[in-house]
Amino acid sequence: MTPGTPTLEMVAAAAGVSRATVSRVVNGSPKVSPQVVDAVNRAIVALNYVPNRAARTLASRQAMAIALLVPEDIGRFYADPYFASVVKGITERLEPTDYVLNLLVSSSDPRHKTRRYLAGGSVDGALVVSHHAGDRDLIELSDIVPTVFGGDPTTMLGLRDRFYVDVDNVGGARAATRHLIRLGRRRIGTVTGAMDMHAATHRLAGWRDVMSEAGLDDTAVAHGDFTSYGGADAMRDLLARRPDIDAVFVANDLMARGALITLGAAGRRVPEDVALIGFDDSFAATNVSPGLTTVRQAADTMGWSMADMLLELLAGREPETRTRILPTTLVLRETA
Amino acid sequence: MTPGTPTLEMVAAAAGVSRATVSRVVNGSPKVSPQVVDAVNRAIVALNYVPNRAARTLASRQAMAIALLVPEDIGRFYADPYFASVVKGITERLEPTDYVLNLLVSSSDPRHKTRRYLAGGSVDGALVVSHHAGDRDLIELSDIVPTVFGGDPTTMLGLRDRFYVDVDNVGGARAATRHLIRLGRRRIGTVTGAMDMHAATHRLAGWRDVMSEAGLDDTAVAHGDFTSYGGADAMRDLLARRPDIDAVFVANDLMARGALITLGAAGRRVPEDVALIGFDDSFAATNVSPGLTTVRQAADTMGWSMADMLLELLAGREPETRTRILPTTLVLRETA
DNA sequence: TTGTAAGCGTTATCAA
DNA sequence: TTGATAACGCTTACAA
Numbered sequence: 005m006t007p008g009t010p011t012l013e014m015v016a017a018a019a020g021v022s023r024a025t026v027s028r029v030v031n032g033s034p035k036v037s038p039q040v041v042d043a044v045n046r047a048i049v050a051l052n053y054v055p056n057r058a059a060r061t062l063a064s065r066q067a068m069a070i071a072l073l074v075p076e077d078i079g080r081f082y083a084d085p086y087f088a089s090v091v092k093g094i095t096e097r098l099e100p101t102d103y104v105l106n107l108l109v110s111s112s113d114p115r116h117k118t119r120r121y122l123a124g125g126s127v128d129g130a131l132v133v134s135h136h137a138g139d140r141d142l143i144e145l146s147d148i149v150p151t152v153f154g155g156d157p158t159t160m161l162g163l164r165d166r167f168y169v170d171v172d173n174v175g176g177a178r179a180a181t182r183h184l185i186r187l188g189r190r191r192i193g194t195v196t197g198a199m200d201m202h203a204a205t206h207r208l209a210g211w212r213d214v215m216s217e218a219g220l221d222d223t224a225v226a227h228g229d230f231t232s233y234g235g236a237d238a239m240r241d242l243l244a245r246r247p248d249i250d251a252v253f254v255a256n257d258l259m260a261r262g263a264l265i266t267l268g269a270a271g272r273r274v275p276e277d278v279a280l281i282g283f284d285d286s287f288a289a290t291n292v293s294p295g296l297t298t299v300r301q302a303a304d305t306m307g308w309s310m311a312d313m314l315l316e317l318l319a320g321r322e323p324e325t326r327t328r329i330l331p332t333t334l335v336l337r338e339t340a
Numbered sequence: 341m342t343p344g345t346p347t348l349e350m351v352a353a354a355a356g357v358s359r360a361t362v363s364r365v366v367n368g369s370p371k372v373s374p375q376v377v378d379a380v381n382r383a384i385v386a387l388n389y390v391p392n393r394a395a396r397t398l399a400s401r402q403a404m405a406i407a408l409l410v411p412e413d414i415g416r417f418y419a420d421p422y423f424a425s426v427v428k429g430i431t432e433r434l435e436p437t438d439y440v441l442n443l444l445v446s447s448s449d450p451r452h453k454t455r456r457y458l459a460g461g462s463v464d465g466a467l468v469v470s471h472h473a474g475d476r477d478l479i480e481l482s483d484i485v486p487t488v489f490g491g492d493p494t495t496m497l498g499l500r501d502r503f504y505v506d507v508d509n510v511g512g513a514r515a516a517t518r519h520l521i522r523l524g525r526r527r528i529g530t531v532t533g534a535m536d537m538h539a540a541t542h543r544l545a546g547w548r549d550v551m552s553e554a555g556l557d558d559t560a561v562a563h564g565d566f567t568s569y570g571g572a573d574a575m576r577d578l579l580a581r582r583p584d585i586d587a588v589f590v591a592n593d594l595m596a597r598g599a600l601i602t603l604g605a606a607g608r609r610v611p612e613d614v615a616l617i618g619f620d621d622s623f624a625a626t627n628v629s630p631g632l633t634t635v636r637q638a639a640d641t642m643g644w645s646m647a648d649m650l651l652e653l654l655a656g657r658e659p660e661t662r663t664r665i666l667p668t669t670l671v672l673r674e675t676a
Numbered sequence: 677t678t679g680t681a682a683g684c685g686t687t688a689t690c691a692a
Numbered sequence: 693t694t695g696a697t698a699a700c701g702c703t704t705a706c707a708a
Contacts, residue, residue: 009461011701022679027703035677054459058397059701062684067394078431082424083623092414095445104457107443109431121440123390125345125685232627265629287419291568293601347685358695363687371693395685398700461701 010051019047030055061125068102070314071127071149073118075110075142076134080231084258085286086303090133090154093307101315103128115141122148129314135160137200150317152310156327159202167317169309169328173203176299176332177210180253180281183297183334185218189251189279193224195238195263197255204230207255207283224249228259232288235259239266251279251340257288260296264339279340295337305330346387355383366391397461404438406650407463407485409454411446411478412470416567420594421622422639426469426490429643437651439464451477458484465650469643471496473536486653488646492663495538503653505645505664509539512635512668513546516589516617519633519670521554525587525615529560531574531599533591540566543591543619560585564595568624571595575602587615587676593624596632600675615676631673641666 012030016023021040028036029044036044047053061067072094074081081087091107098105106127108118122130122145133154135142143161145151153168184192194211197204208225215222224246228238235254239262242249254260260282264274272278274294282289285300309328316323348366352359357376364372365380372380383389397403408430410417417423427443434441442463444454458466458481469490471478479497481487489504520528530547533540544561551558560582564574571590575598578585590596596618600610608614610630618625621636645664652659 009459012703013701023702024679024681024704025677028678031703037677040677054456056398056701057457057460057462058394058403059684060460060703061394062392062398062686063701063703065684065703078428079424079623082418082421082427085418088415088418091418095414104442104444104453104462106440108440117440120390121393123345124393126393126440287415348687349685359686360688360695360697361693364694367687373693376693392685395700396687398702399685399687401687401700 009056010053011056012053015044015047015051015053018051019044065125067126067128069104069106069127070098070311071106071108071122071130073108073110073130073132073142073145074134075132075136075139078109081109081134083231084256085288086256086258086284087133089286089303090307090310093304093309094131094311095307096304097308097311097315103315115145119145119148129318131310131314132157133310134201136198137161150314152314152317154306154310155202156206157202159205160200165326167313167323167326169306169313169330170202171301171306171330172332173206174210174213176283176301176334177207177253177255178214179332179334180283180299181211181214183336184251184253184279184281184340185214185220187251187279187340190220191224191246191249192220192251192253193226193242193246193249195226195228195235195242195252195254195259197228197230197259199227201230204255207253211253228255228262230256230259232258232262235262236266237262239263240270243267243270243272249278252281254280254282257282257284257286257296257298260298260339261288261292264292264294264296275339281334281340285335289335289337294339297337297340298335300333300335302330345392346389347392348389351380351383351387351389354387355379401461403462403464405440405442405463406434406647407442407444407458407466409444409446409466409468409478409481410470411468411472411475414445417445417470419567420592421624422592422594422620423469425622425639426643426646429640429645430467430647431643432640433644433647433651439651451481455481455484465654467646467650468493469646470537472534473497486650488650488653490642490646491538492542493538495541496536501662503649503659503662505642505649505666506538507637507642507666508668509542510546510549512619512637512670513543513589513591514550515668515670516619516635517547517550519672520587520589520615520617520676521550521556523587523615523676526556527560527582527585528556528587528589529562529578529582529585531562531564531571531578531588531590531595533564533566533595535563537566540591543589547589564591564598566592566595568594568598571598572602573598575599576606579603579606579608585614588617590616590618593618593620593622593632593634596634596675597624597628600628600630600632611675617670617676621671625671625673630675633673633676634671636669636671638666 129150157163226238226242228234282298289296465486493499562574562578564570618634625632
């Protein structure tokens with residue numbers, strides 16, 4: 005803070021009232037007489053006063069800030085439109101509130117820095133997105149401040165009774181697979197996401213369910229990593245092992261894009277030879293030709309809902325449920 | 341801060357020293373006896389003490405935080421790999437320091453919120469990336485705390501004598517255009533970026549320079565907006581007006597991608613019929629087929645350098661120059 | 677409805 | 693080298 009910055013004290017002096025009164029006006033307390041409110045507000049405007057955040061935080065024990073933890077490589081975080089939507093949803097929920105969002109992408113800030121940040125009272129709560137099986141330290145971090153997870157943290161972190169928002173991954177995968185069968189496809193493979201992430205395992209489970217229910221072979225599985233390149237590689241692998249494949253359920257759109265390129269290079273027509281379904285309905289799906297049939301998950305709603313749940317927590321209210329599961333929808337375009 | 345959180349006071353009591361001494365140890369002051377340092381550190385570990393950030397900020401008048409202002413739509417910010425690289429560079433420079441980065445994407449946080457954030461002492465300085473001609477309020481914001489711009493703020497904001505880092509946009513555009521001419525192309529068009537951004541005007545200027553120097557027609561100009569769709573549209577426009585065009589310099593890779601699609605749809609072979617050069621050398625360039633010839637700008641270096649300059653400023657040192665210009669390189673791939 | 681005064685957890689200035 | 697003690701700018705009982 006540059007010297008000369010106006011303080012509560014100075015506003016109080018200018019308005020001819022006490023510091024406490026100015027504080028009340030600033031915080032919208034109802035028990036201040038209209039004339040005083042007016043005088044104070046005039047002084048605030050005249051001095052161009054803005055409350056000092058650190059002082060406020062210290063006195064009120066509230067930072068009015070929320071951290072978004074992304075235990076992911078920064079390039080990955082930016083490359084996947086899915087994250088963009090989640091962040092968008094979060095900021096939309098936060099916008100009308102006084103809370104600000106602080107993004108902590110793990111590769112950028114080392115974990116001990118993150119820990120100090122949370123433990124140092126910089127934020128009142130945290131949102132975790134994209135956690136992996138190995139992220140043991142997230143368990144510790146999520147104990148420091150109230151935390152809401154994006155995606156079930158039970159599967160990969162063994163964290164029970166946590167607050168989380170998830171999409172119906174299993175249901176979405178089931179719907180996609182069922183659609184492929186309905187299309188008459190029988191030799192259906194899948195490209196999974198990074199298997200240390202719950203979304204990957206859940207989507208694989210959904211595919212497998214339907215395949216075995218239908219009495220079809222459920223072993224045409226190739227593992228990707230949720231990136232475009234990973235998807236292309238996995239598709240190549242799958243094609244090598246199962247050249248007669250006639251449909252593929254790919255665990256996200258980015259990988260589906262990669263798969264599309266591989267299929268094209270291999271001379272397979274989509275959807276004539278091989279039908280393809282992705283997951284996310286992100287920009288990656290709409291921005292490709294042929295248009296990708298995919299499972300829509302409302303990533304922005306997910307972000308919104310996570311923030312909403314955390315705000316409940318911070319307000320001292322117990323959310324109705326510790327878990328919110330969002331629906332998915334199959335969006336038919338050209339690839340299946 | 342949850343009640344029960346250990347404070348300096350408690351550490352002092354546990355170590356049998358004064359508060360001041362603990363503070364010295366925490367801040368690595370050299371004039372503390374080794375034994376005392378030891379005792380204090382033991383107490384810190386035992387209590388799991390982490391200094392309270394707000395208290396520190398209040399007392400030291402330093403937030404140890406930097407804001408990254410992005411006056412851009414959030415979707416746009418995430419969609420362009422260029423920003424990812426800039427952020428990466430910034431975080432890399434910040435990583436070994438005690439500073440943390442707070443991202444403020446403008447559509448998410450309304451400006452008055454941003455203003456309060458800066459004026460409230462939440463951060464010690466700011467980095468501005470992707471500013472537009474209309475962003476008058478940035479002028480005000482950049483007066484609140486020490487600020488370093490990414491890109492020359494003179495052109496669009498009329499801000500003189502500011503600190504900024506820029507890439508040699510004119511030089512890059514010149515090199516690209518010269519290369520096209522060297523290739524034997526003569527009817528060379530350009531797709532510009534959003535003309536309210538300095539990078540767009542500078543790149544257009546570079547193209548125009550070379551074209552007129554070579555005595556070629558420099559009127560085949562179509563305006564895009566730096567997005568993939570915008571590039572596709574602009575290319576369509578250009579093609580309609582100048583069907584005989586044999587090369588295009590596109591002001592960024594994302595638009596070049598869009599242009600590539602348009603050209604394909606129009607039955608033009610790239611580079612046989614129309615040669616294409618982009619700008620950025622981002623993921624968007626390498627991740628496309630045919631490989632995009634482009635002008636490489638080191639976006640991560642740009643971020644790194646901006647952060648570096650700001651740190652100088654915050655350390656109270658006057659940077660050697662108020663301006664750092666980074667070089668560009670032409671990267672030859674398949675499209676030209 | 678308003679004011680007084682005691683913190684909030686640090687840093688920083690003096691003395692010792 | 694260490695310790696008191698006064699800020700830092702605000703919130704919040706408690707009085708008035």
